[in-house]
Amino acid sequence: MPRLLKTLSRRFRLPFNRRFAERRLQEYHAKPRSLNEVVDWAMNFGGGGYLTVKTLQIPYEITCLAETVQAIKPKIIVEIGTARGGTLLIWSHLASERVITCDLNDMSVQRPLYSRFPPPGSNCQVTLLSGNSHDAGFKARLAKELNGEKADFLFIDGDHTEPGVEADYNDYKEFVRPGGLIAFHDIIENQPLEINQVYHLWKRIKPGAEVLEFVADPNQCGFGIGVIKVPA
Numbered sequence: 001m002p003r004l005l006k007t008l009s010r011r012f013r014l015p016f017n018r019r020f021a022e023r024r025l026q027e028y029h030a031k032p033r034s035l036n037e038v039v040d041w042a043m044n045f046g047g048g049g050y051l052t053v054k055t056l057q058i059p060y061e062i063t064c065l066a067e068t069v070q071a072i073k074p075k076i077i078v079e080i081g082t083a084r085g086g087t088l089l090i091w092s093h094l095a096s097e098r099v100i101t102c103d104l105n106d107m108s109v110q111r112p113l114y115s116r117f118p119p120p121g122s123n124c125q126v127t128l129l130s131g132n133s134h135d136a137g138f139k140a141r142l143a144k145e146l147n148g149e150k151a152d153f154l155f156i157d158g159d160h161t162e163p164g165v166e167a168d169y170n171d172y173k174e175f176v177r178p179g180g181l182i183a184f185h186d187i188i189e190n191q192p193l194e195i196n197q198v199y200h201l202w203k204r205i206k207p208g209a210e211v212l213e214f215v216a217d218p219n220q221c222g223f224g225i226g227v228i229k230v231p232a
């Protein structure tokens with residue numbers, strides 16, 4: 001479908017999709033959720049158009065990452081690459097104070113939904129930043145949001161080109177506290193798209209670092225999560 005038609009169709013369906021998303025969110029919040037349930041919701045929340053919530057992750061890999069992040073009892077999580085809010089749903093369950101998630105896309109339509117991802121009773125506040133993570137002004141906006149505080153966990157899942165992911169790592173690692181974690185998605189070598197080049201950075205930075213790798217199947221195409229522990 002041509003882009004304009006797709007946009008018009010999404011706008012037309014927005015009220016229906018919003019009602020569906022609201023119903024799903026109510027259902028999600030109807031009872032306390034285990035981490036496994038949250039991951040399941042992140043993959044199967046569903047919906048349509050702008051308000052589809054989902055993540056393209058392998059359940060085993062994202063569950064291992066979520067458990068690793070949960071173990072450090074994060075207060076603040078920063079994510080580069082919101083997409084359809086799937087991983088944001090998981091971080092909103094784990095962070096006790098704040099999740100700041102960034103994407104090139106304008107997220108004003110999604111804001112009312114995403115800001116209510118944290119479970120009932122949680123003090124976690126969700127902040128959506130739209131813009132290009134490679135812009136100097138964008139880094140300054142994030143610094144302003146953090147207001148001198150450090151994140152416990154940074155998830156880098158935006159620009160997957162080697163220079164792009166490297167720029168995100170170099171620009172944003174300073175915002176993670178000593179002992180905190182930085183994770184990258186799509187670290188395995190065999191990728192379906194040529195622009196997925198995270199592997200090239202990963203193999204350069206992991207020697208000598210304290211790392212974890214979550215890869216469901218060494219022969220899979222795409223995916224794989226690498227985690228670096230920031231030295232204490």
Ligand SMILES: C[S@@+](CC[C@H](N)C(=O)[O-])C[C@H]1O[C@@H](n2cnc3c(N)ncnc32)[C@H](O)[C@@H]1O
Binds near residue numbers: 057
């Ligand atoms: C793979 S998706 C993120 C998936 C999401 N973390 C999940 O698993 O649910 C990558 C997202 O990064 C965003 N992105 C790509 N380059 C970016 C950049 N330079 N700055 C901010 N966002 C970027 C894209 O718009 C896209 O929505």
